[in-house]
Amino acid sequence: MSLHTFIFSTEKKYRQQRHLVFWCVYASYFYMQSISPNCIKELDSKDVFSYAFVSLYCFLPACIISVYVSLTVFYSYIQHKKRYIIALLGYFALFAILIFINYFFSLLFFQQSCHCNVAHVPFMRKFSLGYLNSQNAIIAGVLALGIRLTRNWYVQVKENHLLAQKTARTALDLEKTKLHPDFLLGSLDNIVHRIRTGSPDAPDKIVDLSDKLSRWLYEEEENA
Secondary structure, eight states, rough: OOHHHHOOOOOOHHHHHHHHHOOOOOOHHHHHHHSSSHHHHHHHHHHHHHHHHHHHHHHHHHHHHHHHIIIIIIIIIIISSOHHHHHHHHHHHHHHHHHHHHHHHHHHHHHHHHHHHGGSHHHHHHHHHHHHHHHHHHHHHHHHHHHHHHHHHHHHHHHHHHHHHHHHHHHHHHHHHHHHHHHHHHHHHHHHHHHHOTTTHHHHHHHHHHHHHHHHHHHHHHHO
């Protein structure tokens, strides 16, 4: 499997592999960025990695929602319908929904990470955590959408280039079709005239015409 096939193939198995690679990379990034200096200061060193893991499984679902809403709903509005304002408003609505979802995931996060009564955690701390991770989810969705749009743009450029080449070749073949009869008749008249006048180079002209016709025929067979 070549890299080009992996990136641009529309086969189901390659699409699944691309999604798998994306989520492996993104989940690794999400886990690593959860191990922040602030976390290390507030937690024991032995708790830092478990903290990051809890953060991953609490807030990754919102990222998954954002990515696939972007790739299904917003992609259609941008790529096919060209309704960019609606897509932008849709992202604001999605952001609000994700904040609501992540607020409850932040409760789970505090419960799992500090084993404390979440009722004692200030509301703004829970809200800000959900807000921050909702931002990350929106960024993930925009990133995935950008990757797909860029990929489609590249494919479209390649297709347009191939179409332009095909159009140019068709036009050239059409011109050849127009020129061949005139050239052939003129050459035959010239050869007939030389034969009638007994010109010694008449055989050479016949061979030359034969070579040209053979070369043209060979080129057209190669281009077919």
